[in-house]
Amino acid sequence: DGGITQSPKYLFRKEGQNVTLSCEQNLNHDAMYWYRQDPGQGLRLIYYSQIVNDFQKGDIAEGYSVSREKKESFPLTVTSAQKNPTAFYLCASSIAGDSQPQHFGDGTRLSIL
Amino acid sequence: GDSVTQMEGPVTLSEEACLTINCTYTATGYPSLFWYVQYPGEGLQLLLKATKADDKGSNKGFEATYRKETTSFHLEKGSVQVSDSAVYFCALDLTGNQFYFGTGTSLTVIP
Numbered sequence: 001d002g003g004i005t006q007s008p009k010y011l012f013r014k015e016g017q018n019v020t021l022s023c024e025q026n027l028n029h030d031a032m033y034w035y036r037q038d039p040g041q042g043l044r045l046i047y048y049s050q051i052v053n054d055f056q057k058g059d060i061a062e063g064y065s066v067s068r069e070k071k072e073s074f075p076l077t078v079t080s081a082q083k084n085p086t087a088f089y090l091c092a093s094s095i096a097g098d099s100q101p102q103h104f105g106d107g108t109r110l111s112i113l
Numbered sequence: 114g115d116s117v118t119q120m121e122g123p124v125t126l127s128e129e130a131c132l133t134i135n136c137t138y139t140a141t142g143y144p145s146l147f148w149y150v151q152y153p154g155e156g157l158q159l160l161l162k163a164t165k166a167d168d169k170g171s172n173k174g175f176e177a178t179y180r181k182e183t184t185s186f187h188l189e190k191g192s193v194q195v196s197d198s199a200v201y202f203c204a205l206d207l208t209g210n211q212f213y214f215g216t217g218t219s220l221t222v223i224p
Contacts, residue, residue, distance in 0.1 A: 043149065
């Protein structure tokens with residue numbers, strides 16, 4: 001079955017360490033997205049990519065970095081510059097073009113010890 | 114299990130028509146409910162939210178009321194514009210750790 005895989009579901013890291021969250025999709029989607037969710041605030045867009053080797057900053061890109069070397073993969077690195085990294089991270093993908101709904105992964109809960 | 118069921122699209126309306134997009138949910142606890150909008154070529158944006166029963170979320174002329182008795186959170190707008198053309202997602206957040214999304218409803222508004 002096609003879908004989006006985020007791993008792991010729960011991730012713990014020490015303060016000051018960079019950490020990379022995995023997102024893989026086998027839907028042949030061109031566009032991929034990373035969101036962050038904090039309790040009561042809803043989702044906020046971190047980065048998105050409409051095509052391989054290209055990506056744009058979202059609303060809260062500071063302290064994060066991404067790469068899009070392959071169509072099916074869009075890893076997110078949470079750097080030590082991110083002041084409050086503990087959150088729920090959600091990856092999504094969609095067919096490129098107007099009015100194409102996004103498909104979502106199950107999310108990764110990151111906790112900084 | 115917990116889930117969100119959203120009206121299927123696509124929906125096509127003339128400008129100034131009334132809009133209702135149905136959303137119902139199944140949840141074991143007391144969720145917060147959200148409507149997100151995805152404009153062409155962009156990521157999701159939060160449109161409105163409600164965190165407890167009988168709350169009404171509103172933004173940009175859109176409204177939705179959290180109805181616990183019918184487990185619903187229908188999105189409504191009295192007069193749609195061409196600029197409202199987008200995909201709309203209903204979502205549920207139970208614990209702050211897991212979101213459940215509907216499948217999305219594509220809306221096209223024609224002049």
